[in-house]
Amino acid sequence: MTQNHFGPTRLDAALVPLIAQKWGTPVYLHDRAFIEQSCDQLLNMPNAFGLHVRYAMKANSDRTVLRVVTGKGLDLDCSSVDEAARAHSAGIPYDRMMLTTQEVPLGQEREELEGMIRNGLKYNVCSLTQYRLIADFAKQAGIDLSIRVHPGASGGGESQTRDTGSEYSCFGVHLNDIPTVVEMARDKGLRFTQVHVHIGSGGDPEKWRENIDRELGFVRSYFPDAGTVSFGGGLKVARMPGEKQADINELGTYAAARLKEFKEQTGRALRMEIEPGTFVVANSGYIITRVMDKKLTNEMNFLLVDGGMELLSRPLLYGSEHPISIVGQDGTLRSSEYDSYSVGTATPYGIVGRCCESGDSVRLDNEGTIVPVQVAEAEIGDYVVIGGTGAYSESMSPENYNSHRKAPAVMKMKDAELVLIRKRQVREQLVQNELDVDL
Known part of the structure; x- marks a missing residue:
């Protein structure tokens, strides 16, 4: 052998x-051929009305890896202003990035963030404080926003430290606060054109399917302007023998069926977005x-x-x-x-x-x-x-x-x-x- x-x-x-x-x-x-094959597999995931794949660059932010991934057609999900700047220094334009962060940038970093947004960066609102700080700028700049919703539901992963959806994590705007944010945005004439939920890494595929149903429910209730719905990442990979890898075709088929039902019920054709990192690399x-x-x-x-x-x-x-x-x-x-x-x-x-x-x-x-x-x-x-x-x-x-x-x-x-x-x-x-x- x-x-x-x-x-x-x-x-x-x-x-x-x-x-x-x-x-x-x-x-x-690192093996470039494997990375590119993973990208191809994700880009061919079944979908109903279009698919947008972002790579969660926190998984591996090396500039050569980023260039390989974006060269295959994936865009980026960034977890900090510095990650976005790092990707840009690798030659990747801001309009191929979304920022989903716990940060509340102020001062010079805030000015840098606004410059990134003006150059196409998608800003994903993750807290009431973030919304309040970005709202006037978004209104003045005439930009639409994305919002990350905290669903209050576990991702079913094997480690609590990788569960980002349960009541013991603090990622995103909690469902309890969504009506407040939606009303504030409506009063200012702002639109949330994308809704995002990520419930954790390496989770149970059944939990991923449940997340799709849950997310479409509050998209219907609160976000009439949303044209894209992001189901996050966390697609399990099999590192060890006996581990079961996420079935991309099965998950995509399930998501496509739910999105088609949503269109039949509401008349709205939503584009699907995912943001895997681990699965890619x-x-x-x-x-x-x-x-x-x-x-x-x-x-x-x-x-x-x-x-x-x-x-x-x-x-x-x-x-x-x-x-x-x-x-x-x-x-x-x-x-x-x-x-x-x-x-x-x-x-x-x-x-x-x-x-x-x-x-x-x-x-x-x-x-x-x-x-x-x-x-x-x-x-x-x-x-x-x-x-x-x-x-x-x-x-x-x-x-x-x-x-x-x-x-x-x-x-x-x-x-x-x-x-x-x-x-x-x-x-x-x-x-x-x-x-x-x-x-």
């Missing part, structure tokens, strides 16, 4: 030492680490690798699991957890990083205790490859903890060429913003 299989994408194990020798470890690796990515050391206690054998929670915080934050493979220094695949493949007898190892934290491991239980992973016997210098890391890895990890430098990123292009898309951080960058103060 010469290939390493993670979910729906495959990686030639022989590439691992080549990448490590050229750019060092730890290093992120999660299984396109890997982290390549090197075994630095091996240790033994009375309870567990450990493989110490040169990259952990500072590259991937999802196991510590969410209890998430990622498939682990062992690749020899000669590029042979020793074991693949996803394929249940192993050369020889698999051995249980706690796989831990180099951070001074007991939770710096690729596999933790609900109590935060390290869980051993069954892998082939590995030696110092071999490689531990972590799959399913294209989303919410480099974009949200606590880089520079213990003063570790941010790892580089490489992309495998469609012609199999390997291209460096982000350099390794140099030590001087750790302190470049610190000031020498007279003491």
